[in-house]
Amino acid sequence: MKLLNQSIKYLSVSIFLIVTVWSAIFYFNMLDEIHDSIDDGLENYKQLIIKRTEDDSTILQKTDYEEGNYTLHQIAPDEALSMRDYFTDTLLYMQNENDLEPVRMLTTAFRHDGDYYQLTVFNSTVEEDDLIEDLLYSIIWLYLILVVSIVLINNVVLQRLWKPFYTLLGDLKTFRLDKESPALEVKSQTKEFMELESAVNSLISNARETYSNQKKFTENASHELQTPLAVITAKLELLLERESLQSESAETVGQILQTIQRLTRLNKSLLLLTKIENRQFSENKSITINHVIDQAIADLEDFASFRGVEISVEKSADLSLQMDESLASILVSNLLRNAIFHNIPGGKVWVEVGKNSIQIRNTGKDKALDASRIFDRFQKETTDNSSTGLGLAIVQAICKLYGFEILYRFDGQHCFKVNFQY
Amino acid sequence: MKILLIEDEAELADAIQKSLEKELYLVEHASEFDSAMEKISLYEYDCILLDVMLPGGSGLELLEVLKKTKVEGNVIIISAKDSLDDKLIGLGLGADDYLTKPFHIAELNARIKAVFRRKNLNGSNQILTGNTALDLTEREFKVDGELLDLNRKEFDILNYFLVNKNRLITKNALAEHVWGDAIDQADNFDFIYYQIKNLRKKLQSSKAEIEIQSIYGVGYKLTEL
Structure with a gap:
């Protein structure tokens, strides 16, 4: 959920609560004030009527409301003496509305010429349900207008205020650790964004430092390992050239040398993998995959014919890509070598070049490989320990680097497909 | 030197x-x-x-x-x-x-x-060994002045052997040199044996005075007879 919508969600809920509470309080206050003013009017009316009875005693006979909003009844003295003025809310039939309408009624007693009378005066009052209804509508309107204006204001203000943030976010999305780029900049005087800017930049410079240390470590580790390997290889090769060496010992030395060479290959593969994953290949240029495939097949054909594997190529398109030349060749030759190596004598390898993909199919074991694990490091299918178990991991790393898709499926043949654009 | x-x-x-x-x-x-x-x-x-x-x-x-x-x-x-x-x-x-x-x-x-x-390129770019001559410019191999037909890889193998006369060449070294980087990761180099076998046959039948010996299963050595 966007920040904008989040704030609107919280604001609209809290405004709803505030407006509800406020309208309840407002309603009761208003009702109180209305009653107050009606009561004052009734009090005044009462005094006017009592005063009139002194001049015009005929009204003492007015026992019905009719045209005047009051009645007079003679009552017993003790009843009158015990009576206090009191207000009641009640309903009376109204001619104009043709219905019972709420009224406020004052009942009081007074003495006139030794007789006691009860006076009831009324005034029509507000219809509470009407009032509530009116109030409800106006509050709903108020609420809607508030929310709409908050949405609008929020939209404008937040978008303006948060613009530096979104710009920074965009910069961060395209940011690549291995590419030199100037420090990120937030064009804002807002304190929080300025802090964010400095935090992001210090994070970046830390990450850059770690990255370059890691790169250096990889290179140094390579140096440290390559040199002893070079020493051992050179010494063993020299030792094997010695005439005085007994043939039995020579065989042992030969075996050691082969093991060392496997170690050398393993080290090279690991280094390559680390370098790909560290994105240390950025020499992109236009590569024609068809040529890369031809070259790889030329390099591997002797290996294939030794294993009795036939390679056939079908090129239905000229496939050109922007990528590092050596990685393109590693990608193709690793897949091809894999297809030859994990084959059966007299088997076949089919290479198909499409518009946006290459597909390498091969005969082999009559059982699907575990597609979720074949690209893992050191996931060996064979017990042959001369395999490094890194070939497909390197393929996957290259695909990941360039955003290619690598797929494996089994339909009687093992099929690896690289989609270059997907 | x-x-x-x-x-x-x-x-x-x-x-x-x-x-x-x-x-x-x-x-x-x-x-x-x-x-x-x-x-x-x-x-x-x-x-x-x-x-x-x-x-x-x-x-x-x-x-x-x-x-x-x-x-x-x-x-x-x-x-x-x-x-x-x-x-x-x-x-x-x-x-x-x-x-x-x-x-x-x-x-x-x-x-x-x-x-x-x-x-030191002074005209000829040849490696002369015994009765053989390997011409790098023309990519030709002659035994007693007679041309021996070699394919591209056989020529490269022989060239590598001749510059390393009497020296051990491991299968790895040969594979990397002749077959290139693609073979580098290859899991075994037994296929080289067939190439060597063919080359030996050609050398023998043309009576070349050089020989490729196997060294303890690790590699080969070219010697002059």
């Missing part, structure tokens, strides 16, 4: 030196930046083997000095850094070749000979 070996790792330098002396080269060794600089400025060498990472400075600096003073040194960089940048910088500074550690002695040998050949 005088070679300067600039390498800080004593054991490796020792092995390289021994190997080069077998080829009857005169080898001098410098193990750090200053002594290398001194030797470069005092003497002339036919070939300089240069390690990039040296105590006291970078091998690339030495290369710059060599380039400035226009000393006709034919430099082969031997580095543990297999990084393209270094390679390009090195070659850009006038190095002839770039070899990544660990390397096979046979490969170093072949590269040095290639440097010498480029340097």
Whole structure:
């Protein structure tokens, strides 16, 4: 959920609560004030009527409301003496509305010429349900207008205020650790964004430092390992050239040398993998995959014919890509070598070049490989320990680097497909 | 032929030196930046083997000095850094070749000979061994003056063997040299045996006075009969 919508969600809920509470309080206050003013009017009316009875005693006979909003009844003295003025809310039939309408009624007693009378005066009052209804509508309107204006204001203000943030976010999305780029900049005087800017930049410079240390470590580790390997290889090769060496010992030395060479290959593969994953290949240029495939097949054909594997190529398109030349060749030759190596004598390898993909199919074991694990490091299918178990991991790393898709499926043949654009 | 070996790792330098002396080269060794600089400025060498990472400075600096003073040194960089940048910088500074550690002695040998050949090109570019002649320019192989038909890979194999006469060539070294990087990761090099078998047959039937021997299952050696 966007920040904008989040704030609107919280604001609209809290405004709803505030407006509800406020309208309840407002309603009761208003009702109180209305009653107050009606009561004052009734009090005044009462005094006017009592005063009139002194001049015009005929009204003492007015026992019905009719045209005047009051009645007079003679009552017993003790009843009158015990009576206090009191207000009641009640309903009376109204001619104009043709219905019972709420009224406020004052009942009081007074003495006139030794007789006691009860006076009831009324005034029509507000219809509470009407009032509530009116109030409800106006509050709903108020609420809607508030929310709409908050949405609008929020939209404008937040978008303006948060613009530096979104710009920074965009910069961060395209940011690549291995590419030199100037420090990120937030064009804002807002304190929080300025802090964010400095935090992001210090994070970046830390990450850059770690990255370059890691790169250096990889290179140094390579140096440290390559040199002893070079020493051992050179010494063993020299030792094997010695005439005085007994043939039995020579065989042992030969075996050691082969093991060392496997170690050398393993080290090279690991280094390559680390370098790909560290994105240390950025020499992109236009590569024609068809040529890369031809070259790889030329390099591997002797290996294939030794294993009795036939390679056939079908090129239905000229496939050109922007990528590092050596990685393109590693990608193709690793897949091809894999297809030859994990084959059966007299088997076949089919290479198909499409518009946006290459597909390498091969005969082999009559059982699907575990597609979720074949690209893992050191996931060996064979017990042959001369395999490094890194070939497909390197393929996957290259695909990941360039955003290619690598797929494996089994339909009687093992099929690896690289989609270059997907 | 005088070679300067600039390498800080004593054991490796020792092995390289021994190997080069077998080829009857005169080898001098410098193990750090200053002594290398001194030797470069005092003497002339036919070939300089240069390690990039040296105590006291970078091998690339030495290369710059060599380039400035226009000393006709034919430099082969031997580095543990297999990084393209270094390679390009090195070659850009006038190095002839770039070899990544660990390397096979046979490969170093072949590269040095290639440097010498480029340097001393006086008309013929042939390797003469016994009654055979390998012409690198024409890519032809003759036995007793008669052309022997070899395919591209057989020619490359034979070439590699001839520059490494009497030396051990491991299957790995041969595969990397002839079949290239694609084969580098290949899991076994048994297929080389068939190539060698074919080549031996051709050499025998043409009565060439050279022979390829197997060495303890590790590799091969070419000897003159």
